[in-house]
Amino acid sequence: MSVRRVAILLGKDFKYGSKGFIFIMAIVAPILISLVLNLVFGTFFSQTAKLGINDQGNSRLVDLVSASDSVQTRTYASADDLRKAVEVGAVDMGVSLPDNFDEDALSGNSIVLPAYVWGESLAKNRGILLASINSAVRQLAGQEVPVQIETTTLGDAQSVPWSDRLLPFVLLYAVTIGGTMVPASLIVDEKQKRTLTALAITPTTLGDILAAKGLMGVILALVMSIVILLMNQAFGVQTGLLMIVLGLGAVLAALFGLVLGALVKDINTLFATIKGIGILLYAPVFVYMFPQIPQWIGNIFPTYYIIQPVVEISQRGGTWSDIVFEVSILAGLIVLMLVVVAFSTRRLKQQEV
Amino acid sequence: MNWQIVRALIAKDFKLYFRNRFFAFITVLALVAYIVIYFVMPQTVDETLEMAVYAPVLPPILEQAGSQGLELVLMESEEQLKEAVVGGEYLAGVVVPPDFMDKLMSGDKGQLDVYFGTDTPEELQDSITVLLEEMAYLQTGQMLSVRVSPEVLGRDMVGIQIPMRDRLLPMLAVIILMMEMLGLASLISSEVVGRTVQALLITPMTIRGLFAAKLIMGTSLAFIQVLLFMAVTGGLNQQPLIIIVALLLGAIMVTGIGFLVASGSKEMTTVMAWGFPALIVLSVPAFGVLAPGTVSDWVRAVPSYYLVDAVYQAANFNAGWSDIWDNLLILLSFDIVFVWLGITVLGRKLR
Numbered sequence: 001m002s003v004r005r006v007a008i009l010l011g012k013d014f015k016y017g018s019k020g021f022i023f024i025m026a027i028v029a030p031i032l033i034s035l036v037l038n039l040v041f042g043t044f045f046s047q048t049a050k051l052g053i054n055d056q057g058n059s060r061l062v063d064l065v066s067a068s069d070s071v072q073t074r075t076y077a078s079a080d081d082l083r084k085a086v087e088v089g090a091v092d093m094g095v096s097l098p099d100n101f102d103e104d105a106l107s108g109n110s111i112v113l114p115a116y117v118w119g120e121s122l123a124k125n126r127g128i129l130l131a132s133i134n135s136a137v138r139q140l141a142g143q144e145v146p147v148q149i150e151t152t153t154l155g156d157a158q159s160v161p162w163s164d165r166l167l168p169f170v171l172l173y174a175v176t177i178g179g180t181m182v183p184a185s186l187i188v189d190e191k192q193k194r195t196l197t198a199l200a201i202t203p204t205t206l207g208d209i210l211a212a213k214g215l216m217g218v219i220l221a222l223v224m225s226i227v228i229l230l231m232n233q234a235f236g237v238q239t240g241l242l243m244i245v246l247g248l249g250a251v252l253a254a255l256f257g258l259v260l261g262a263l264v265k266d267i268n269t270l271f272a273t274i275k276g277i278g279i280l281l282y283a284p285v286f287v288y289m290f291p292q293i294p295q296w297i298g299n300i301f302p303t304y305y306i307i308q309p310v311v312e313i314s315q316r317g318g319t320w321s322d323i324v325f326e327v328s329i330l331a332g333l334i335v336l337m338l339v340v341v342a343f344s345t346r347r348l349k350q351q352e353v
Numbered sequence: 354m355n356w357q358i359v360r361a362l363i364a365k366d367f368k369l370y371f372r373n374r375f376f377a378f379i380t381v382l383a384l385v386a387y388i389v390i391y392f393v394m395p396q397t398v399d400e401t402l403e404m405a406v407y408a409p410v411l412p413p414i415l416e417q418a419g420s421q422g423l424e425l426v427l428m429e430s431e432e433q434l435k436e437a438v439v440g441g442e443y444l445a446g447v448v449v450p451p452d453f454m455d456k457l458m459s460g461d462k463g464q465l466d467v468y469f470g471t472d473t474p475e476e477l478q479d480s481i482t483v484l485l486e487e488m489a490y491l492q493t494g495q496m497l498s499v500r501v502s503p504e505v506l507g508r509d510m511v512g513i514q515i516p517m518r519d520r521l522l523p524m525l526a527v528i529i530l531m532m533e534m535l536g537l538a539s540l541i542s543s544e545v546v547g548r549t550v551q552a553l554l555i556t557p558m559t560i561r562g563l564f565a566a567k568l569i570m571g572t573s574l575a576f577i578q579v580l581l582f583m584a585v586t587g588g589l590n591q592q593p594l595i596i597i598v599a600l601l602l603g604a605i606m607v608t609g610i611g612f613l614v615a616s617g618s619k620e621m622t623t624v625m626a627w628g629f630p631a632l633i634v635l636s637v638p639a640f641g642v643l644a645p646g647t648v649s650d651w652v653r654a655v656p657s658y659y660l661v662d663a664v665y666q667a668a669n670f671n672a673g674w675s676d677i678w679d680n681l682l683i684l685l686s687f688d689i690v691f692v693w694l695g696i697t698v699l700g701r702k703l704r
Contacts, residue, residue: 024625036390048476070480087506090646095501111499119507120645122514123400127422128480130501131487137499138490146457147489148464149482155439155471 009212030174049125052091054082057099064136092121093129169285179221179253183213187261217254234314249306255337262344305330362566394518407434408449414492523661524639531632533575534607539624541615571608592667599663602684612695656687
C-alpha cells in the first residue's frame with residue numbers, strides 16, 4: 001500500500017465526492033436534526049437570564065454577578081454598546097456601573113443605577129436579574145442573609161432530560177451516515193461507473209482505494225461527531241479521551257462501510273441494505289431514550305460500543321476506568337471487522353479485476 | 354412573446370417537476386413536516402416561574418411575589434406540595450415553617466425548605482434561591498441604598514410574548530422558498546444538459562418567453578407552498594396583504610437565485626452542492642429572530658433579511674405598510690438584481 005497514492009485518492013474523493021448528495025446529507029442532516037431537536041427540547045436556545053454590564057470603574061460587582069449560575073453575564077466596553085446589545089436582545093438587561101460604584105455602595109449613599117431592559121425579555125428573567133444584582137450588591141455591602149434555604153431534589157435521581165436522551169441518536173446518525181454510508185456509496189459509485197476496474201490496471205491497488213474511502217469516512221464521522229457534541233454543549237472535560245473514543249467509533253463505522261461497499265452491487269441495493277439493518281444500527285439509542293428498557297439489551301448491538309463510551313465521557317463525566325470494558329470490545333470489533341474487510345477486498349478483487 | 358407557448362411550457366414544467374420523485378416527495382414531505390414542527394412546539398411562553406408553596410402562616414412579602422416574576426400556588430399540605438413537584442406540575446415547592454415570621458422578626462435566621470423536581474434546570478434552582486433570599490431581605494426591612502431604575506427599550510412585551518414557534522415561521526418560510534429554488538434549478542439544469550432547452554429555442558419559443566415561463570413557474574411553485582404553509586399555521590392572521598406581498602417578492606428572489614444555481618449545475622447533486630450553501634446563508638437572518646442578539650449588523654447584507662424581518666414584524670407585531678415599506682422596496686431591488694443576473698448568466702449558457 002502506498003501512502004502517497006492513498007493521499008491522492010483521498011484528495012480526489014474529497015474534491016469530487018463532496019459534491020455527492022450523500023456527502024452533503026452527511027454534513028447537513030445531522031446538523032439540521034440536532035437543531036430541530038434542540039428547538040423542540042431546547043438547550044441550544046437557552047433561556048437563562050442574560051445581563052450586560054458596562055463597568056466604568058473596576059467594580060467587584062461584575063465578578064459577584066458572574067459567579068452566579070442563574071445569570072449569564074456579558075461585559076461591554078461602552079454604554080452605547082450596552083444599549084445596542086439590549087435593543088437587539090443580546091442581553092435581557094443592561095446596567096452601567098459608574099466609577100467608584102463600590103465605594104458609594106459601601107458608604108450607604110443613595111445610588112440610582114440606570115438599567116436598560118429588552119422589551120421582549122420575559123418577566124421571570126427581569127425578576128431574576130434584579131434579584132441577582134441586588135444579591136451581589138448585598139454581598140458587596142457585607143449584609144448577612146436572613147434566611148437559611150435547604151434544597152432537596154425530589155423524584156427519580158436518574159431522570160435525564162429529553163435533549164440528553166436524544167443526543168446518542170443524533171451522534172450515531174452522524175457517525176453512520178458519514179462513516180458508513182459515504183465510503184460505501186463512493187465504492188458502489190466507482191463500481192457502477194466501472195472506474196474501479198480502470199484503476200485496477202494502474203499501479204494503484206484495491207487496498208489503496210479502500211483505504212482512501214475508509215479514511216474519508218473516518219474524517220467525516222469524526223468531524224461531524226465533534227460538531228454535534230459542540231452544538232449540544234456536551235464535549236465534557238476529557239477532550240483527549242473523547243477524541244480517541246470518537247476516532248475508534250469512526251474507524252469501526254468506516255470499516256463497516258467498506259464491507260458494505262465491497263459486497264453490494266448498486267446504490268439501490270445499498271439503500272435497501274441500510275434500511276434493512278437500520279434497526280440493528282440504531283437499536284442501542286432506544287435504551288438511552290427509554291431508561292425503563294433493561295440496559296443490558298443495548299450491549300447486544302455493536303453500535304452500543306461506539307456510543308456508550310462517548311455518552312459516558314460527555315454526559316456523565318466518565319473517565320478511562322469507566323469505559324475500559326466498552327473500549328476493549330470496540331477495539332475487538334475493529335480487529336474483527338478488519339478481517340472481514342480483508343475477505344471482502346479479496347472478493348471484490350475477483351469481481352473487478 | 355407568445356403567451357400561448359409560455360402557458361404550454363409552464364404546464365409541461367409542472368408535470369416534469371412532479372415527475373422527479375425526489376423533489377416531488379421532498380416537496381410534500383417537507384411541507385407536512387414543517388407544519389407538524391410548528392404545531393408540536395409550545396404555543397405559549399412561560400413568562401413566570403411557577404412554584405408551589407405550603408405556608409401555614411403566609412409571609413406578607415410572598416403576596417408580592419408576582420412582581421418578582423414568580424407565580425405562587427398555595428398547597429394544603431407538605432405532602433401535596435411534594436407530590437405536585439414530583440409530578441412535574443411545578444418547578445419547585447417552598448415549605449414555610451409556622452414560626453418563620455417570628456424568627457425573622459426576632460432577628461434570628463428563618464429556614465425555608467425548597468423542593469426541586471429532577472427536571473428543574475440548575476440555573477433555575479439557583480435563580481429561585483436568589484429570589485427567595487431577596488424576598489427575605491425585603492421582609493426583614495433590609496433595604497438597599499442602590500436602586501435599579503429600569504428603562505424598557507422597544508415595545509414592552511410582558512404578557513404578550515411571542516412563542517418560539519411564531520419566531521420560527523420566517524425561517525420555515527425561507528426554507529420552503531429555497532427548497533423550491535433547488536427544484537427549479539434541478540429542472541432547468543437537466544433541460545440544459547439534455548439540450549431540450551436548445552431544442553425549444555429553434556421553435557417559435559423565444560428566449561424571453563422561455564425565461565418568462567420559468568420565472569412564472571418557479572415563483573408560483575414557491576409562492577403557493579409558502580402561502581399554504583402560512584395560512585395553515587395562522588401566519589396570515591395579521592396584515593395578510595403585507596405578508597402575501599413579502600412572500601411573493603421572496604418567491605421571485607429565490608427564482609432568480611434558482612436561475613443562477615442552474616447555470617452552474619449539471620445535475621441534481623451539483624444543484625445540491627450549490628444550493629445548500631445558498632440555503633444556509635439565506636437562513637442566517639432567521640436565526641437572528643429565533644435567538645435575538647446572535648447575529649450582528651452584517652446580517653442586513655443578506656437579501657433574505659428583508660423578507661424575514663417583514664414577515665416577522667407583520668405577523669407578530671402587526672406592523673403596517675408605513676413600518677416595513679423600506680423592507681419591501683429593498684426586497685424588490687434584490688428581486689430585480691437576482692432575476693436580471695440569473696437570466697443573464699443562464700442566457701449566456703443557453704446561447
